[in-house]
Amino acid sequence: MDHVAIVTGAGTGIGRAVAARLAERGSKVIMLGRRRNELEAAAADVQGEVRIHPGDVRCPEDLQSAVHAGDALGGVNLLINNAGIMPIAPASSASLEDWRDTVDVNVTGALNAIHAVLPGMQQRGGGHIVNISSVAGQHPFPSASVYSASKSALDAISEGLRAEFAAGMKHGGPRIRVTSIAPGAVLTDLTSSIRDEETRVGTEAYYEAMDQPLTAADVADAVLFAVEAPNHVCISNLTIRPTAMTR
Ligand SMILES: NC(=O)c1ccc[n+]([C@@H]2O[C@H](COP(=O)([O-])OP(=O)(O)OC[C@H]3O[C@@H](n4cnc5c(N)ncnc54)[C@H](OP(=O)(O)O)[C@@H]3O)[C@@H](O)[C@H]2O)c1
Known part of the structure; x- marks a missing residue:
């Protein structure tokens, strides 16, 4: 693969596994x-070419500087x-700060990254944007309406952009593929961002009780499937669940 990739959230969990798989396959990866x-x-574990880039997706300048590193x-x-x-x-007990943070990171953060990479992709005539959504975006669950909404928003942004770029190709526009990947339960540190103790304990118990949740590597394989598809093939939506997950 001859990709130059930015992976956000690449220090842990799914992002770490995706960065490692991409680099193993020959991509240059900015983590x-x-x-x-x-x-x-994470970078020390990778076989391949990676650069670490400390930054916050809520900060557009951090994404811009990652794009410059990619240039x-x-x-x-x-x-x-x-x-x-x-x-x-x-x-009933959620903090407004948590709701805002969820939208700021999961939606605005993703938009900041898309906005930063688009000019280069347009100029070079193509690219691929993969958004990690969630089954929660398709099936909102109790205590998670805002998280679920953030993932539904990401799905809508993905499909809107995909259709827009596809239509633009008729007029000589760039070939930019857009993929939304929606994992079900994956064993990662994600539950550590739950500040409400009862909710965190309950969510961790749900993961522990499940017969084999997904691993981050399982999701990385799904990402690779979409990324390595031939250029005329756009895997637009991919949902990946543990076999034992009911919803
Ligand atoms: N685990 C699941 O069951 C599951 C299911 C469906 C979808 N997902 C989605 O998968 C993605 C990855 O999550 P994960 O499960 O791998 O959990 P994770 O290990 O907690 O990974 C989340 C990553 O995002 C980074 N991050 C958080 N806020 C950030 C910010 N403001 N700027 C830059 N990076 C930030 C974190 O690193 P820093 O804290 O160092 O910034 C961390 O590396 C998330 O979008 C999650 O919603 C997870």
Whole structure:
């Protein structure tokens, strides 16, 4: 693969696994996340070419500087919008700050990244944007209306952009593929962003009781499937669940 990729939230979980798989397959990968120590540990494990790029997806300048780092590698032609938080809580006790943070990171953060990579993709005539959504976007669940809404928004943004770029190709526009990947339960640190203790304990118990939740590597394989499809094939939506997950 000759990709120059930005992976957001690449220090842990799904983003870390995706960055590692992309780099193993020959992509040059810029790993973005807030915690430098997690990025360094993740990068040290990778066989391949990676650069760590500490940054916050809520900050447009951090995405711009990641794109500039990618310019030096040939130009970013793959964005994996993976950074996300899930500070869920019952609406009766949820903090407005958690609701805002959820939208700021999961939606505005993804938009900041898309806005930063688009000019280069347009100029070079193509690219691929992969947004990590969630089954929660398709089936909102109690205590998670805002998290679920953030993922529905990401699905709508993905499909709208996909259709727009497809229509633009008729007029000589760039060939930009857009993919939304919706995982079900994946064993990662995501539950650590739940500040409401009862909700966190309940959510962790749900994951533990499940017969084999997905691993981050399972989701990375799904991402690779979409990324490595021939250029005329756009995997627009892909839902991946543990076999034992009922919803
Ligand atoms: N685990 C699941 O069951 C599941 C299911 C469906 C979808 N997902 C989605 O998968 C994605 C990855 O989550 P995960 O399960 O792998 O959990 P995770 O290990 O907690 O990964 C989330 C990553 O996002 C980064 N991040 C959070 N806020 C950020 C910000 N403001 N700027 C930059 N990076 C930020 C975190 O790093 P820093 O804190 O260092 O910034 C972290 O590396 C999320 O979008 C999540 O919604 C997960």
